[in-house]
Amino acid sequence: MIGEGRKSVQKVVIPATLEALRQISEVVEAYLAQVDGIPDAEIFTYNIVLAVHELCTNIVTHAYAGEADTIAVELWLEENPLRLIVSVRDNAPRIFDEDGWRAPNLDEPKEHGLGIWLIKELMDEVNYKPAPGNNRWRLVKQIPRRLEN
Amino acid sequence: MKITVTEQVSRTVIVALQERLDAFSAPQMREQLDALLAGGATQFIIDLSQMPFLDSAGMAVLVSLLKRARQAGGDVQLVKPTSGAVLRILQLTRFDRVFDMLDALPAK
Numbered sequence: 135m136i137g138e139g140r141k142s143v144q145k146v147v148i149p150a151t152l153e154a155l156r157q158i159s160e161v162v163e164a165y166l167a168q169v170d171g172i173p174d175a176e177i178f179t180y181n182i183v184l185a186v187h188e189l190c191t192n193i194v195t196h197a198y199a200g201e202a203d204t205i206a207v208e209l210w211l212e213e214n215p216l217r218l219i220v221s222v223r224d225n226a227p228r229i230f231d232e233d234g235w236r237a238p239n240l241d242e243p244k245e246h247g248l249g250i251w252l253i254k255e256l257m258d259e260v261n262y263k264p265a266p267g268n269n270r271w272r273l274v275k276q277i278p279r280r281l282e283n
Numbered sequence: 284m285k286i287t288v289t290e291q292v293s294r295t296v297i298v299a300l301q302e303r304l305d306a307f308s309a310p311q312m313r314e315q316l317d318a319l320l321a322g323g324a325t326q327f328i329i330d331l332s333q334m335p336f337l338d339s340a341g342m343a344v345l346v347s348l349l350k351r352a353r354q355a356g357g358d359v360q361l362v363k364p365t366s367g368a369v370l371r372i373l374q375l376t377r378f379d380r381v382f383d384m385l386d387a388l389p390a391k
Contacts, residue, residue, distance in 0.1 A: 152307040159336075180336075180368030187338055191306045240377040243346045248339035248376065255375060 142168075143210040150198045150205050150224065155190050158207055159183045165209050166218070171280040182218065182275060185256040188249040189222055189271055197226035197269060211277075217258070220273040229264035297388065299330040304341030313344050320348075325357025330388055331364040331373075342376065349382065360385050 146161045148154040166172070166179045190205055208221040230250075238247040254260050259274035296319055304312060319327075327348060331337070349359045360383045364370045373379050 152305075155305070155307065156303075176366075177368045177371060180366075180372075184336075184338060184372065187305070191338065191340065195306065241381070243342075243376070243378070243381055245343040245346055248342060252339055252372075252376070 143208060145206065145208045147204050147206045150194050150201070150203045150226075152191065152194055155187055155194070158190055158205075159187055161207070162186050162209065162220075169211070169277060173278055173280045178277075181256045182220070185253045185273060185275075186220055186222070188253050189273070192230070192249055193222070193224045193226065193269075197224055197228050197230065199226075199228065201226070216277045216279065218275045218277055220271075220275075222271040222273070224269050225267055226269060227266045229266055229269060230262060232262055232264070293326055294324060295326040295328055296324045297328045297330060299333070301333040303336035304334065304344065305336060305338040306340035309340040309344050312341070313347065316344065316348050320351055320355070325352050325355040327352055327357070327359045328362060328385065328388065329359060330362040331369070332362050332387070334364045334369050335366060337364075337369055337372065342378065345378070345382070358383065362386075362388055 144161065144165050146158060148157050162183045163179055166175070166182060172178050186207065190207070193205055203225050206223045210219050211217070212219055235250055236247070238244060238251055253273070257273045257275050259272070261272040261274075263270040263272075298316070298319075300312075302308065316327075329345065329348075345359070345361070352359050361373075361378070362385045364373070370379075373384075
């Protein structure tokens with residue numbers, strides 16, 4: 135069981151390749167498996183794994199665009215209310231055009247644009263601090279607790 | 284009385300996906316579906332019943348297949364994933380409305 139406060143920081147650094155992204159999914163899954171009492175834990179965990187995966191895929195594909203570098207992911211919990219924080223950093227020279235982003239029309243699905251939308255749907259907060267060479271993302275998700283009898 | 288009898292036989296290709304379909308594996312999947320389309324297939328059933336993980340790149344492959352199959356006069360049906368988490372994402376993205384969803388593979 136992960137304890138109170140922000141003492142359970144988990145950090146992982148992976149190569150910025152699509153092949154390596156599975157490592158991040160495994161780390162996120164293992165991290166959340168230690169948190170007791172999450173209702174519908176399988177779906178909750180899957181959603182977080184997918185959101186982090188989508189973000190990292192975007193970084194590999196668009197920010198690095200094939201350049202060899204790394205992605206650093208940190209996870210931790212904060213209390214009152216209990217929430218998961220995911221910090222993602224890259225060293226890519228390109229930034230995400232947040233102002234130019236538009237939500238996709240789901241009734242006429244296209245082949246692009248769903249990744250960022252999914253992240254925003256699945257997380258409570260998505261904060262982005264663009265800085266070429268040091269882009270930072272912060273994803274937040276409140277963790278519901280199963281009511282004790 | 285003169286009658287004309289015509290029989291049309293349409294082929295349905297069933298593709299069962301049992302491993303994660305994500306940005307890493309999507310290009311390979313797209314290549315295999317391209318080959319099926321090039322071979323004249325237009326009716327597809329994509330069996331997602333055992334799909335453990337599907338990301339937006341994987342969903343893009345399905346959308347691309349749907350568009351090209353429909354342009355050729357065909358269609359794509361999806362067999363619902365057993366995983367409630369994967370199914371929920373298909374509902375969130377309205378894929379369950381864009382695609383014809385099947386509870387299971389049709390009986391042979």
